[in-house]
Amino acid sequence: MTLVALISNPRSTGNRAMLPAVRDYCARNPDIFHYEVEEVDQIAAALRTIALIKPKVLVINGGDGTVQATLTELYHGGHFGDNPPPVAVLPNGKTNLIAQDLGAYGKPLAALDKIVQIARDDLESHIVVRQLIALSDGEDGRAVLGMFLGGAGLAEIILYCRNKIYPLGLPNSVSHLLAALAGLAAVLFGLSAKFLPITRNALRISWFRTGELNGSFAVVMVTTLEKLLLGSRSEVNASPTGHLKFIAVEHNRAGVTTMLLDTLMGRFGTRRGRGVHLAREDMIRIDSDQGRVILDGELFEASAGKPIILRSTAPVPFLRLAA
Structure with a gap:
């Protein structure tokens, strides 16, 4: 089982400088499946593919629009049936409100490494539930x-x-x-x-x-x-x-x-x-x-x-x- 599936948007402002380091980290880490989307209409295809590998955690690496579009497709698309993986958000947007609410601060790559470490153990103590605004x-x-x-x-x-x-x-x-x-x-x-x-x-x-x-x-x-x-x-x-x-x-x-x-x-x-x-x-x-x-x-x-x-x-x- 792949531990972490990562969706990245190369066009987000934060990724313009950081994404090469993220790609290198993922290439060296077999626990991560990395999928890049340049347009929000590619997110549905990304989630369909990710659902096939059944990751323990889904990580979003992009700006506010990428996070919103992924949450919308995750909720409506039904790609994971009744058991979607817990979602983590890297602190890579302008305000990072969702990431901060989930305890993700500082450099996005450091947060990703911490998520991978958590995914290698029992996730139960780290899982929280939130309602979304529709x-x-x-x-x-x-x-x-x-x-x-x-x-x-x-x-x-x-x-x-x-x-x-x-x-x-x-x-x-x-x-x-x-x-x-x-x-x-x-x-x-x-x-x-x-x-x-x-x-x-x-x-x-x-x-x-x-x-x-x-x-x-x-x-x-x-x-x-x-x-x-x-x-x-x-x-x-x-x-x-x-x-x-x-x-x-x-x-x-x-x-x-x-x-x-x-x-x-x-x-x-x-x-x-x-x-x-x-x-x-x-x-x-x-x-x-x-x-x-x-x-x-x-x-x-x-x-x-x-x-x-x-x-x-x-x-x-x-x-x-x-x-």
Whole structure:
């Protein structure tokens, strides 16, 4: 049995410099089956091939789009029947939220080596389950799967960082800090300029069991991860039946100030406060005449008569590097 199957996207930014070392490592290691995909529509064929060798662990090495496309195909494709292998994600994207939630930090090659070492022993203590976020427009089309969604002003700040800051060639951490400061300046001081992100979006967010919110929001998050941005952990004290962890911060000074204070104290997402709303649900609907959300790096839009529907999925096994 092949211990580890690795899907790599050579076109992802992180792989442009690192992939030769990954190829060399895999060539020297008979425990790894390495499959490279240059387009997301090749992932289905990759998983069909990988299913034939029945690996103990499936590892994704690519950017956010590669991770999302692989999770979507893994969930919908049924290539492994009822027993898919646990999924590990190398820290090779811009934000690495999923990788960090699973304990993968630092250099991707070091994380891959640790995964191989874990796969040689009993995996049981390293396997965790996570629900995924299934995003659709409520029609019968195939939902897209992910684990972290940003909406309202947060989505605009992410897009601002991608389109305005990343091209400067700065380190990811510096780029994220600059984008966050620009977004905060726009919200706290009401600044509006071409070089600043637009952080005000009117949304109607409905929880199918408990109610709805209407208004403008600086931040909307929906996640099934345990860890959020800046290392804080998602709230755990709400309804135990809802798997979609929802956070909304109103677009005003009270809401943003509460968010900043809680973030500095490491408790953002753990408690409600002035202008901060928390919930745990299994289905969430977002309505807007012109609202954008980003699910694991991919952009989706809500418009009049075309809502965004979020549902939680059945559990999916993942590999956590720290037991």
